[in-house]
Amino acid sequence: MSSFIGKYDAKADVKGRIFIPSSYRKLLPDGERERVVMQKDAENDCLIIYPESVWNSKLNDFKSKLDEWNSTDQLLLMQFVSEAEWLDIDSQGRVLISKKHLQQIGIENSEVLFVGMIDRFAVWSKTRYEQVKMPSADFASLLRERMLKKETASNN
Numbered sequence: 736m737s738s739f740i741g742k743y744d745a746k747a748d749v750k751g752r753i754f755i756p757s758s759y760r761k762l763l764p765d766g767e768r769e770r771v772v773m774q775k776d777a778e779n780d781c782l783i784i785y786p787e788s789v790w791n792s793k794l795n796d797f798k799s800k801l802d803e804w805n806s807t808d809q810l811l812l813m814q815f816v817s818e819a820e821w822l823d824i825d826s827q828g829r830v831l832i833s834k835k836h837l838q839q840i841g842i843e844n845s846e847v848l849f850v851g852m853i854d855r856f857a858v859w860s861k862t863r864y865e866q867v868k869m870p871s872a873d874f875a876s877l878l879r880e881r882m883l884k885k886e887t888a889s890n891n
Contacts, residue, residue, distance in 0.1 A: 737762050739851035744861065746845045751837055752829040755784075756849050759856055760828050764788055771830070773858075774819040779867065780840045781850075782832065782858040784822070789854045832858070 743756040760768060763786050772790040774783050785793065797815065801808035822830040841860040848861040869877065 738853045739856040740853070741851050743849040745847045745849060747832070747837060747842060747847050748845070751832045751834055752825075753832060753847055753858070754827070754829050755824065757828065759849065759851070760824070768824060770821050770823050772819055773822045773830075773832070773836070775836065775839060776857070779857075780860070780863050782836060782840055783852070783855055784830075784858060785855045790819070 739759055739762060741758070743758070745753050745756065747753045755771075763771070767787045770787065772785040772787060774785070775781075776783050794816070798812060801812055803809065822832070824830055840858065841863040843860070846861040848859045848864050850857045850859060850864065868874075
């Protein structure tokens with residue numbers, strides 16, 4: 736599967752329908768172009784959209800790290816899964832996102848921003864994304880730090 740990259744502006748209509756950018760729809764695997772999984776990000780005011788196969792892989796990985804006999808782990812799994820939803824993609828390439836979810840991520844007007852995240856993509860309020868994204872100098876510094884950290888770890 737190719738990577739979801741870039742940023743794309745979109746608009747939500749009054750019912751909460753949003754066109755998934757065509758470049759993202761084309762990247763959905765064959766057989767997975769009719770529905771996706773949406774989950775509210777645990778730390779950011781955005782929604783994460785997963786192709787079904789990516790969601791299943793992440794879910795299996797997460798579940799494998801939990802103890803099915805531990806009540807805290809079970810509650811964590813339940814909350815994680817219960818906050819996800821299937822979204823059907825209609826014949827025009829739109830998904831319907833509830834007003835509740837749009838309000839949770841701060842979409843007051845209809846302006847939405849799709850942001851690629853390699854194997855999934857995020858839906859943000861355009862205004863909110865601009866408020867939380869890192870200034871260029873901070874981004875460059877953190878990127879350099881992470882890349883050097885990875886290089887150091889692979890050299891050991």
